[in-house]
Amino acid sequence: MMMSNSIIHYSQFGGLVMFIEERHQKISDTIKANGKITIAEITSKYGISDESARRDLRLLEQKGICKRTHGGAISIGQVSVRPPVDRNFDNMPIFDNYREISRVAAGKIRENDTVCLTGGSFGHIMVSFLPRDIHYTVVVNSVDIGKELRSFENIDVYIAGGKMRQSGSLVDSLANEFVSRLHFDLCFITGAGLTAEFGLSNGTDETATFQRTVIKNSRSRCLVIPSSKIGVDSFIKVCDVDAFDSIITDWDCVEDQIAAIEERGVEITVVEEPK
Template identity: 30%
Template structure:
């Protein structure tokens, strides 16, 4: 099938049927090179027919929009609860950790059972309110500009406070994970604060359900090379797990 119109129609039909296509599969099925397929996908994306992703394309827009926290809490609630519970088990006795904002890290906070003492630095008001119930947890709430959509603070005041601390682990929630672009959130100021949190932690652990993969937010937090571990659910594709493993990122599936 060397006719460009026929190839394009084949790709369009497959995207409609499956929701996504893979470059390697298309090369084998259409008996053309990966260069040809990538050109086809770019042309189809330019026409607004599909969206290119790492190693393929999808029918769904990968760019995330900002949603209120109470709306996001209802999405993939079961998966988030399992992810949060697994992350909470990584907190050790007498630990000092950073917890960012987001509904998945909030579920983690709900599952934390402190062993002896625990110090938590957080930008999220709902995380702080959850953890202040524990007698053995010392909460350091960052200050700054309040983002109502995420119930968290951002800005230079939060970054300035961070300069005085260094923690063992940073638990990060994200809006999107793209194998090429990295980790993103819908707010650029929040992305900048998250980058500083990475710099102030020995280990960065990302909490993200499988729907976050292949998505992009407006603000880039970091590349995948800055991530130590990702905790996600079984909806993640085997291809993505293999790519992350090749990058040295540990993937924990719950």
């Protein structure tokens, strides 16, 4: 029973719990200390329903204490961990959100598909999850990823040529010309920012141009992007958000941003945080 913010709340599970204001303060303290909190944590700790937990977070969001996410809330200004600037992928730590997004994305590949797997963190991580029991073709624009794929006897591998960046990727005019002559059943794209209004954006013109060509020549287009980059606009627009058939992101995505993107008719998959 709940009569006001100063009235004691009785849990649906029975028994006296605590003043609502006290619960809100404790939830707020957890968010500030840990950067986030989940619905499951709130329901378990305070013995309330999912609906009550979501209502608590909605009220705290209105007070400017947090931003609601798919499975809970994060602190204002809290950003999910990103890979370091150093692009030595052999030594790069693999974060849970990148791993889970990559795992789900790789599950989209089907027998005899021609797939474009662009470079960067996700391209490298996805290699570990690529199917080994079916035959398909993979086109990459990274010499490092191409090297990793040498052990896959079930994959025909093509590497876009051109001037190699320090990261090992190739996105110049020669690489762009190469992919312009190909057709893909499925492409995996990532970026530096994504909003419903501006769409997908990236940091360099070469990367944006290369990605536009891949997107144009693909039958199915999947965007793999961490929650930390949703709600962010980077330097150069790649395409509108509805250029993608599907988007895969992680559990820390903010609800209002996801809702705005879903209104554009794009299917969004939010991967769950590993237990």
